[in-house]
Amino acid sequence: KIKRxxxxxxxxxxxxxxxxxxxxxxxxxxDDTNMDRIRLMLKF
Known part of the structure; x- marks a missing residue:
């Protein structure tokens, strides 16, 4: 889970x-619908 x-x-x-x-x-x-986009942004 990612917090915001x-x-x-x-x-x-x-x-x-x-x-x-x-x-x-x-x-x-x-939210689960945004999780993939957020993970791409937090890659590094």
Missing amino acids: KHAFHSHILTKKSTKRKRGLVGFTVV
Whole structure:
């Protein structure tokens, strides 16, 4: 499994609710449909 960070948590945080921002904290797992592409990028 490959972990990744959540998107949309770096700027313009004023219009996002606290609940939404809290949900974007931490890591999630890369989906199986993207796994082959990610492995090619992480080859080295």
